[in-house]
Structures are given as C-alpha cells and as structure tokens.
Amino acid sequence: MMGTMNFLQAINLALKEEMHRDEKVFILGEDVGRRGGVFLATEGLYEEFGDRVLDTPLTESAIAGVGIGAAMYGMRPVAEMQFADFMLPAVNQIVSEAAKIRYRSNNDFHVPMTIRAPYGGGVHGALYHSQSLEAMFNSIPGLKVVIPSSPYDAKGLLKAAIRDEDPVLFFEHKRAYRLLKGDVPEEDYVIPIGKANVVREGDDVTVITYGLCTHYAQQAAAALEKEDISTHVLDLRTVYPMDREAIVEAAKKTGKVLLVTDDNKEGSVLSEVAAIIAEECLFDLDSPIQRLAAPDVPAMPYASPLEKYYMVTKDKVESAIRDLAQF
Amino acid sequence: MHKHERAGLQKDDLLYMYRTMLTARKIDERLWLLNRAGKIPFVISCQGHEAMQVGAGMALERGKDYLLPYYRDLALVVHFGMTIEDIMMSNFAKEQDINSGGRQMPGHYGSKKLGIVTGSSPVTTQVVHAAGYALAGKMEGKDFVCLTSFGEGSSNQGDFHEAANFAGVHRLPVIFFCENNHYAISTPLDRQLSCANVSDRAKGYGMHGETIDGNDPIAVYTAVKAAVERGRNGEGPSLIEAVSYRLTPHSSDDNESTYREADEVTEAKGRDSITTFAQYLKELGFFTDEDEQAMHDEIQAAIDEATDAAEAAKYASPESALLHVYDQ
Structure with missing residues (x-):
C-alpha cells in the first residue's frame, strides 16, 4: 500500500x-x-x-x-x-x-x-x-x-x-x-540512521545538503538539465555522526562540490563536511569547495523582503551550481 | 514512649542506622587522609549529612524505590547497597568502580542494580530525572517512589522548579529531599534564599513541604516515611528539607577559612549526629562504650582492607576511553 x-x-x-x-x-x-x-x-x-x-x-x-x-x-x-x-x-x-x-x-x-x-x-x-x-x-x-x-x-x-x-x-x-x-x-519500514542517500546521480557538480535544501537542490538540478549540467545530489539525512564514506564518494564523483544549508554559514554542519573532503580527497577536486548558506547575522528577520533575502532558495542553489559547473 | 518507638523503629533498626552513619563518616575521614597523602585527587564530603541521609534512606524500600542522589550522599548510597570497596574503587578511579569504571569523579553515584540513578556535575539535573522515573512508574501502574536529593543552593536552579512543578501538576511520587547544610561552597543561606525555608517553596507547586532537624535521623525518617506513603497513595510529591551543617570544606580543593569562622564549625560539631545519636543509643541501653569501640574497629578494618584492594586494583585500559559512546 x-x-x-x-x-x-x-x-x-x-x-x-x-x-x-x-x-x-x-x-x-x-x-x-x-x-x-x-x-x-x-x-x-x-x-x-x-x-x-x-x-x-x-x-x-x-x-x-x-x-x-x-x-x-x-x-x-x-x-x-x-x-x-x-x-x-x-x-x-x-x-x-x-x-x-x-x-x-x-x-x-x-x-x-x-x-x-x-x-x-x-x-x-x-x-x-x-x-x-x-x-x-x-x-x-x-x-x-x-x-x-x-x-x-x-x-x-x-x-x-x-x-x-x-x-x-x-x-x-x-x-x-x-x-x-x-x-x-503504509507498511512498516525504517531508514538507517547514520547513512547518507544519493537522491540524484550526476557527473558535473556534486551538491551535498540535507533537509529542505535537498528539495531545492533537486529542483535546481532538474532545471539545469536543460543547460546540459548534470548534478549529483547527496542528502546527508543524518548530520551527526556523519556518513564520511558517502561524502567522500560523492565528492570524488564529480570533483566539484557545492555544500548547501539554510543555517548560517560560519561553523555550520557544512564546515565539517568540507573538512572531511579536505582530509580525505583534496586532490580529487577540480575546484575549491563552495558553500551556499544563510548570511552570518543573528537570525531571520520578519519582514517579507528581508526574510526572502535571508532564505536559501531553488534559484540561489541553481545559480551556485551553474557557477561551479563553469569553473 | 521514646521517639524511635513513635516512629516505628526497633533497636536493631537504630543500631543499623548508627552503623551506616559511622561507616560513611569513617570512609569519608579516610578519603581526606588519602587525598592529603597524594593518593587520590579529590574528595567531596558527606560529614554532617549522615543522619539525614540514613534517616531518609530507611524510609525507602530498597530494590523497589529509586534514588537520584547528589554528590554528598555517601551515607545514603551505602545504605542503598554500595560497599566500602565500591566506594574505594570509585575514589581510586579503578576499573571496578561500579558507578562509572573510573570515568567520573567520586561522588557521582549510579548503579542500575542498586536502583541508584547515574548523576552528573551540573547540579540539579537529577531532580528532573526523578520526575521522569516517577512518570514512567505511574504510566506502568507501579507504586515505587523516587527520592532525589540536592543542596539548598540547588533549590535555586531552574531544573528544581521545573521538576517540582511538573511533579506537582502530574501528581508524581517524587520526594524532593533538600539537604540544607547552610553553604553553597562559600555562599551562605541568606545569599541563596529570600524565604525562611527551602520547604516554603512547596506551596507554589501544590505539594506538602516541611523542614526538619537533619541531625536527628528519627525525625528525618518520620518525615520521609510520611512522604513515601503519600507518594504510594497517589497523593503526589513532597518537599522535605533537612537542616544540618557542612562540617568540612566544600571539597578537598576548597579553603573555607576565606568565608567562615572556625568557631562556627566548632559549634556545629557540638551537634554532630555521630556523637548525639550514639548518646541516644547509650541512654536507651542499646549500646555501650565497648560496643561503640568494637563497631569502630570492625569498620576500620573493613576500610583498611577496601583501601588496599582499591589501591592495588587496575585501571581500565586507556583505549577503553573510546567505548560506550553509542550502543554497540
């Protein structure tokens, strides 16, 4: 069912x-x-x-x-x-x-x-x-x-x-x-904690993300197909402890890594992902690791234009993937 | 009628209580010697608390009720089944430490088989866990009670108030047992509370509250026994405050001369329950000077043996520091 x-x-x-x-x-x-x-x-x-x-x-x-x-x-x-x-x-x-x-x-x-x-x-x-x-x-x-x-x-x-x-x-x-x-x-099933999940296979750029940003990454990847940009998307699922093996494998797959979170950038979960990639497979990369995140301000403002400015969106992810593909 | 008879305690109960108090005191004294001799790094003391701890413990049913203690509860955990050797293994931080295998500082008690729930160093966190145990018991239809102890300083922490309110609202069988010894490290009572008694706070949480003489183990037993009965009968939590005095510095790293007069300590030692309770037993003819000496000698021998065993015991392997982060 x-x-x-x-x-x-x-x-x-x-x-x-x-x-x-x-x-x-x-x-x-x-x-x-x-x-x-x-x-x-x-x-x-x-x-x-x-x-x-x-x-x-x-x-x-x-x-x-x-x-x-x-x-x-x-x-x-x-x-x-x-x-x-x-x-x-x-x-x-x-x-x-x-x-x-x-x-x-x-x-x-x-x-x-x-x-x-x-x-x-x-x-x-x-x-x-x-x-x-x-x-x-x-x-x-x-x-x-x-x-x-x-x-x-x-x-x-x-x-x-x-x-x-x-x-x-x-x-x-x-x-x-x-x-x-x-x-x-509607049947019983469990998804193992501690394992990341490849939600989309691709060859040009790897996006590593989690939560709602995974959805944006998938939307952006679909849009970029028209431009012949093939995006690999890894959803961390568990952000602690991290699935190091899956992160390294995904990074090596394309050699270009974009990390996405809707948390602010400094000291985010992404920083650890970047460190893992730097430790394990730096020489497999073809470009610097990129991070797309919310700005480093205390928290999200209320007014709509300010809130929108703060949020990570499908368009921001799309643009960041495109930039990296062209690097 | 003597007060112990009114409390329903027999001669054997009293002798057991005194032996437990004395055991805790003598272990504690040994720990200070070991610390000053450079053999153990740290001591946190129970001296001055023995009567209230044993009195409270006697009101509980071991094997059924739960204890969520704090770091001064040496006499209470000895009553709950920790042996002298267990205590020594913990103080020497050896692998055989039943609380933590040598991971935690001494005084951080915990043993599932004894019904003593593991505790930490940020004070008062255990008070909330007591409400959790009691809630689980209520959901499962059990009639155990949970006694959690803490100092008067801890009664200012948010966790005390959150736990008391939670237990009050859900009528949980928790005994909030405050061991008021007049000092939170250096800070005296009047800089900790603006009400007369910690137990005044009970009213705010819809529970019974009372303050009793913590140097009188029979008075403490009576008050906690009534609280246990209320808990088992579904009448909810109680706040029992036992008042005594801390006869030692806060810990082996504290210098009490900076904040209290020696005379004050000397005066408090005149009310020391180890002396006054022995006197009570002697007046009743339950106990002679010879009995007292024999009891001292017997406990001393056991402490000597446990000290040697703990000193000779091995530490956990260094690499074992990596174990038990998650279920394996």
Whole structure:
C-alpha cells in the first residue's frame, strides 16, 4: 500500500505506528495532547492513546529531563520541542545528560529518547521561530542528529529514531510540513540512521545538503538539465555522526562540490563536511569547495523582503551550481 | 514512649542506622587522609549529612524505590547497597568502580542494580530525572517512589522548579529531599534564599513541604516515611528539607577559612549526629562504650582492607576511553 501524503502526515503516521507497535513509546510536550501540536504533528493521537500523549507545562528543560528519566527507566519517550528556537533551556539536559549518560555510567544506563523539533524559516516566523540549531549539536558524541528531506524519509527515519537505543534529535523543517508531498508506504519500514542517500546521480557538480535544501537542490538540478549540467545530489539525512564514506564518494564523483544549508554559514554542519573532503580527497577536486548558506547575522528577520533575502532558495542553489559547473 | 518507638523503629533498626552513619563518616575521614597523602585527587564530603541521609534512606524500600542522589550522599548510597570497596574503587578511579569504571569523579553515584540513578556535575539535573522515573512508574501502574536529593543552593536552579512543578501538576511520587547544610561552597543561606525555608517553596507547586532537624535521623525518617506513603497513595510529591551543617570544606580543593569562622564549625560539631545519636543509643541501653569501640574497629578494618584492594586494583585500559559512546 502506498499513499500520497505531506511531510507532516508522514510524521504523524510514524508516531502512530510506533505507539501501536510498542507500548513503551509515549509523547510529551507543549500542546501535543488535545490540540494535537501547534503544527498538528500529533493530531488525533491523544484521542487514540490517551495519557500516552502528555501535555506538559511550559518547561523545556523538564520536557527533555523528564524524558531522559523515563528513558533510563525503560520507556521510549518522544519529546516535542514546540520550536527548535525554544529548546535552548533544555540544552543542559540534552548535552550534559542525554548525550553522556551511557558513557559516564560505563554502559549501565542509556537514553532511548527522541526529541522532535521544527526548525527553519520561510513561514514568517522571524528571529525566534525560524532558526536552524543543528550546528549547535553537531559535535556532541553520544547524540545523533537526524534531518529528513522528504515525507518518505520522515516516516522511515522517525521510526528508526524511536527504536534507537541512544538519544536522537530529530529536526523537521517547518516549511516542509505542507510543502513537500510524496509517496509513503503504509507498511512498516525504517531508514538507517547514520547513512547518507544519493537522491540524484550526476557527473558535473556534486551538491551535498540535507533537509529542505535537498528539495531545492533537486529542483535546481532538474532545471539545469536543460543547460546540459548534470548534478549529483547527496542528502546527508543524518548530520551527526556523519556518513564520511558517502561524502567522500560523492565528492570524488564529480570533483566539484557545492555544500548547501539554510543555517548560517560560519561553523555550520557544512564546515565539517568540507573538512572531511579536505582530509580525505583534496586532490580529487577540480575546484575549491563552495558553500551556499544563510548570511552570518543573528537570525531571520520578519519582514517579507528581508526574510526572502535571508532564505536559501531553488534559484540561489541553481545559480551556485551553474557557477561551479563553469569553473 | 521514646521517639524511635513513635516512629516505628526497633533497636536493631537504630543500631543499623548508627552503623551506616559511622561507616560513611569513617570512609569519608579516610578519603581526606588519602587525598592529603597524594593518593587520590579529590574528595567531596558527606560529614554532617549522615543522619539525614540514613534517616531518609530507611524510609525507602530498597530494590523497589529509586534514588537520584547528589554528590554528598555517601551515607545514603551505602545504605542503598554500595560497599566500602565500591566506594574505594570509585575514589581510586579503578576499573571496578561500579558507578562509572573510573570515568567520573567520586561522588557521582549510579548503579542500575542498586536502583541508584547515574548523576552528573551540573547540579540539579537529577531532580528532573526523578520526575521522569516517577512518570514512567505511574504510566506502568507501579507504586515505587523516587527520592532525589540536592543542596539548598540547588533549590535555586531552574531544573528544581521545573521538576517540582511538573511533579506537582502530574501528581508524581517524587520526594524532593533538600539537604540544607547552610553553604553553597562559600555562599551562605541568606545569599541563596529570600524565604525562611527551602520547604516554603512547596506551596507554589501544590505539594506538602516541611523542614526538619537533619541531625536527628528519627525525625528525618518520620518525615520521609510520611512522604513515601503519600507518594504510594497517589497523593503526589513532597518537599522535605533537612537542616544540618557542612562540617568540612566544600571539597578537598576548597579553603573555607576565606568565608567562615572556625568557631562556627566548632559549634556545629557540638551537634554532630555521630556523637548525639550514639548518646541516644547509650541512654536507651542499646549500646555501650565497648560496643561503640568494637563497631569502630570492625569498620576500620573493613576500610583498611577496601583501601588496599582499591589501591592495588587496575585501571581500565586507556583505549577503553573510546567505548560506550553509542550502543554497540
């Protein structure tokens, strides 16, 4: 069975299936119960599962910390941070606790918890409803950071995250929720965490990206076909720990690498990708590594023209690929 | 009727309590000697907290209830089943350290089989985990309670308030056990709180709160026992504040002469529960000077043996530092 659904529906389906599969799975977060979440990611789940979908007070550190406690006990909590921007009060729990519990207890305790958080801009969310926070968690051994790029991936990766024995941050691009539609099997499947995915084969330029930018990269690649530019697109899927082998293979494939993120450029996830390529296959390159990212300003402005200026778009990706093809 | 009888404690309970308190004190004293002799890098002390810890621990059911302690809880974890050798292995950071295999500093307790949940150094994070354990228990229909302990300084952290509110709203069986020893490293109580008692904060979270004498293990037992019963009966969390005094510097790296007078410490030592509880037992005729000496000797011998064993034990292999980042 295959159904066409949007990204948000795929998330909802993954949650529902996992709650049916394993009674240890439960959801906690702000407005996730009766309201079904402010984006409706948990719509209908409270009606079906009752108190396993728990409305919490406004209390991000406790949403993470209570989840950690329950996970150490043996549950599989799926915590929702209403916006990635609001998870900063929970960083101590995520970084000092969730990420280090297995290590510090010499494998006696572990934290099988998923933290979902909508990230990214383009929805008039301004500074504090638009941020990308993955770079902040991109050098924390013990954590996994997953960012899906399609409805199919969203379902398979979220199910993998919930079943994972370690803490997983699961970032969902909020503009992708209703924008991206695709075929999603109604059967059970998981997509392995830690593996990147070639979403398009090509010979001239390699784009390495993740999340919503994968969609833009695919659109740009399709447009550039008319100009006889063949683009290879690698979707990281998991930004931490990174799939080094897939990155190196994709870079060598064309020798010209464009890295794309909608986070700001400095110290982004891309910086690590660039370092991996520099370490492993610098002499296979035919051009300097290029990065396309948001500007290095504190966060995204509200006014439409400013927001548009800030965002990575299909056109910006297309132009960057073209430049690199002509290098 | 004696107060221990009102509390439902028997002679054997009292003798066990005293032995546990004394064991913790004597281990602690040995750790300072080892530190000053250059044999172990760091000590964080329980001295002054023994009575409240053993009193609270006695109210819990080992093997069923969970403990989410903090770094001063040596007597509490000894009561929960950590042996003298376990403590020494941890302080020498040897492979056999049951808390962490030598990865964590001493005082960072954790053992799944003993029901002691692993903790870290940023204070008060464990208080939130207690609410998580209690929530899981409630969801699973279990009737265990979770006792989490912390200092009065920690009661100012956001995590204390987030956990207390969460547990209050969801009526979770958490016992918030504040060990008030008057100092957060150097900062005295009046620079930590503007209310009279930490337990005053209970009202804001819709839970029972009370302050008790932390030098009286029977009073602490009584208060925590009632909190355990409330928790098991679905009446939600409690905030129990036991007040004592920190008889040592904050840690082996602290110099307390910069912030408190020696007289103040001397005066507090006059209320030391190791002395006053022994006196109580003697007045009841449960304990003689000879018994006391025999108990000291016996514990001392066990500590000597454990110290030698831990000193001789091996470290984990250096390369093992790479293990257990993720499930393997």
